[in-house]
Structure formats: structure tokens, C-alpha cells
Amino acid sequence: MQRRLGFVMFLWLATALAAAAPLPAGRGRIEFAYAGTAVAAFTYKPAGYAGGPLVVVFHGVVRNADHYRDFAISLAERFGVLVVAPRLDEDTFPEEWYQRAGLLAADGAAKPREQWMFNVVGALVADVRAREAKPALPYYLLGHSAGAQFLVRLAAYQPGEAKRIVAGNAGSLLFPSTDHVFGYGLGGLPPELRDEAMLRRYFAAPLTLYLGTADITPRRRFDASEAAMKQGPHRYGRNLAFFALAEQMAKARGWTFNWRKVEAPGIEHDAARMFAAPTAEDAVFGPK
Numbered sequence: 001m002q003r004r005l006g007f008v009m010f011l012w013l014a015t016a017l018a019a020a021a022p023l024p025a026g027r028g029r030i031e032f033a034y035a036g037t038a039v040a041a042f043t044y045k046p047a048g049y050a051g052g053p054l055v056v057v058f059h060g061v062v063r064n065a066d067h068y069r070d071f072a073i074s075l076a077e078r079f080g081v082l083v084v085a086p087r088l089d090e091d092t093f094p095e096e097w098y099q100r101a102g103l104l105a106a107d108g109a110a111k112p113r114e115q116w117m118f119n120v121v122g123a124l125v126a127d128v129r130a131r132e133a134k135p136a137l138p139y140y141l142l143g144h145s146a147g148a149q150f151l152v153r154l155a156a157y158q159p160g161e162a163k164r165i166v167a168g169n170a171g172s173l174l175f176p177s178t179d180h181v182f183g184y185g186l187g188g189l190p191p192e193l194r195d196e197a198m199l200r201r202y203f204a205a206p207l208t209l210y211l212g213t214a215d216i217t218p219r220r221r222f223d224a225s226e227a228a229m230k231q232g233p234h235r236y237g238r239n240l241a242f243f244a245l246a247e248q249m250a251k252a253r254g255w256t257f258n259w260r261k262v263e264a265p266g267i268e269h270d271a272a273r274m275f276a277a278p279t280a281e282d283a284v285f286g287p288k
Contacts, residue, residue, distance in 0.1 A: 022131050023082060025049070027069070030084075032127035034120045037092060041124060042069035044076045044083040052080040053163070054128055054139040055284065056121065058147030060271065061221050063089055071272040072142070075280060081140075082132070086124055093117065099149040099172075100183060103157070103193065110190045117150070118158040125161075140284055144168040144271040155205035156198065166283050168210040168274050169235050171221075172228045173242040176202060176249060184227045203250040208260040209239050210283040212267035212274055219269070235269065260286075 023030065028043040042065050055075060059068040065087035072083045088098055096102060101117040103110060113119075121141065129137045141162045143151040148170035155165045156174055175185035176199055186194035216234040218224060232238035243261050250257035262283040267273045274280065 022133075023084075023128065030127070030131075032086075032124050034123040039086055039088070039120070039124075040065070041084050041086040042066045044069055044073050046076050046080055048080070049082065050080060051134070052082065054082045054084060054125065054137055056124060056139060056141050057083060057085040058141070058143035058150055059085060059087070060145035060147055063087060068144070068147075068271060071275045074276045075284065079281070079285065082128065084124065084128055086120065088120070099146055099153075101150065101153050101157070104182070108188070108190070110193050113158070116158060118154045118160075121154070121160060121162075138163050140164045140166065142166045142168070142284060144274060145171060145269065149173075152207070155207040156202040157193070159201070159205040162206065164206045164208055164284060164286065166208045166210050168271065168283075169212055169215050169269055170209075170239060171223045171235050172231060173238060175231065175242055176246050180230060181227055184231060199249070200255055203246060204256045204258050206258050208262055208283050209243055210262050210264065210274065210279075211236055211239050212264045212269065214266050214268045217268065
């Protein structure tokens with residue numbers, strides 16, 4: 001019995017030490033705890049990593065986080081950053097949780113903030129900071145398509161400590177207007193989720209819209225619902241209209257407006273090309 005207890009203790013200690021291990025060089029895979037479950041995340045650390053920031057990459061609707069990690073390797077190598085791409089599988093985190101962040105209860109009331117899907121960012125960042133023994137490791141958020149939808153809504157409600165929130169080629173946006181129903185705007189939301197404080201926070205968030213100028217073809221699970229088409233005929237047009245409305249509203253009210261718009265000429269709905277493009281540096285890290 002004593003020998004068995006010793007073996008169990010050994011396994012527990014080995015598991016704890018493994019959980020605290022730094023990210024491996026090159027490609028890797030870790031698990032972190034969120035909402036009572038173990039979530040997989042795919043990682044990349046450049047061989048000559050010298051302490052650069054973390055870039056958390058959010059996948060599209062196919063939930064192929066390993067591919068998105070690979071798409072971002074060019075960023076890791078060019079700029080000496082860590083890349084971590086969580087896999088938010090559809091069974092555990094369906095559209096209502098991922099793209100819509102689980103803001104509302106079944107009766108339309110706002111859920112408590114601690115239940116919002118946005119908290120997955122804090123859980124993952126805390127895990128990586130602990131592994132790397134860097135409690136103040138700065139981080140950037142980069143999403144494409146469905147991942148960009150998640151980050152636009154995060155910018156509105158819980159931007160956190162992110163240095164920059166980069167939304168690439170989102171298929172629908174959270175327009176700062178009650179003329180668009182929730183999912184697509186603020187219509188139908190409880191007052192505390194669409195008041196002046198929320199709008200000020202939204203416009204002040206470090207949000208960048210990273211847009212492929214050729215993303216004008218309705219393909220790859222394009223949202224052609226009536227509410228989405230009200231935003232524009234294609235992804236590129238929707239993002240332009242979204243940015244223009246927000247900029248106009250902030251200017252008219254004299255509010256801080258920290259959004260940026262960066263375009264990748266000639267690129268369609270293609271995360272790999274968007275991340276590898278020269279414009280990615282400006283989108284993620286800002287102009288030199």
C-alpha cells in the first residue's frame with residue numbers, strides 16, 4: 001500500500017512538473033484549464049527565442065488550431081515571438097459560445113462576467129506566463145474569420161491587457177448600433193451591455209481590422225443571413241462599413257478612438273497568406 005501511494009505521489013509530481021514546463025522549442029502542444037475542462041493549445045517557440053511577447057492565435061470556424069499555429073510560424077520567426085493557438089472545439093464551445101462569447105442567458109439577460117467565453121484568454125495567458133516564468137509577459141491577440149468575430153466582441157466587452165487585438169477578415173461584426181440585432185449589433189441587448197460606458201470602452205480598445213482587399217467572394221461558410229447582409233455584401237465591405245461607423249460615432253462624441261485599419265492588398269479569405277504578408281507586422285505590432 002505504501003509503495004502504491006509513493007507511486008501515485010510520483011505520478012502527481014511528474015504531472016505537476018510537466019504542467020509547469022516551459023513551452024518546447026519548435027512545434028508543441030500543451031493543455032490548459034478553462035471552465036472545468038482541459039483545452040488543447042498548439043505552440044511554437046523559435047529556436048533562438050530571447051523573451052519576445054506572446055501572440056495568441058484564434059482559429060476559424062473549422063477549429064483547426066494546429067493549422068493556424070503553423071500559419072503563424074512566419075510571425076514567430078520574423079519577430080521572435082511565442083505563438084499559441086487554442087483549439088476551441090465545436091462540441092464544447094459551439095457558435096453561441098465562440099463567436100458570440102456566451103454573453104446572454106436563455107432569457108436574454110446578461111450572464112455574469114465570470115461566465116463569458118472571453119475569460120479563456122486570461123486562463124491561457126496565465127498558463128503560458130507561469131510556464132515561461134514571466135508574470136508580466138505582454139501578449140497580442142490575432143484571429144481570422146470566426147476567430148476575428150470572437151475578438152471583435154472581446155474588444156467591446158473585455159479587452160483585458162492585450163497590447164493589440166487583431167481581427168482578420170471577420171465575416172460579421174458587432175456594429176455599435178441598435179439598428180443591428182445582437183450577434184451583428186447591439187439591438188435587443190440588456191441596457192448594461194449597450195450603454196455609454198460600453199461604447200467608450202469599445203472605441204478605446206486597441207482593435208485592428210486586418211483586411212484582405214480581395215475578400216469579396218461569398219465562400220467558405222459565408223454568413224448570408226438577412227442580418228449579416230445588412231452589414232454589407234461581402235467581408236471586406238462589412239469591415240469597411242463597421243470601421244467607418246465607429247470612427248464617425250467616436251469623432252462626433254469626442255471620445256477616444258484607438259482602432260486601426262490595415263489592408264493586405266490582393267489577398268482573399270486566406271489566413272496563411274494574411275499572416276505571411278508584409279502588412280502583418282503593421283497589423284499586429286503597429287507601424288515602425
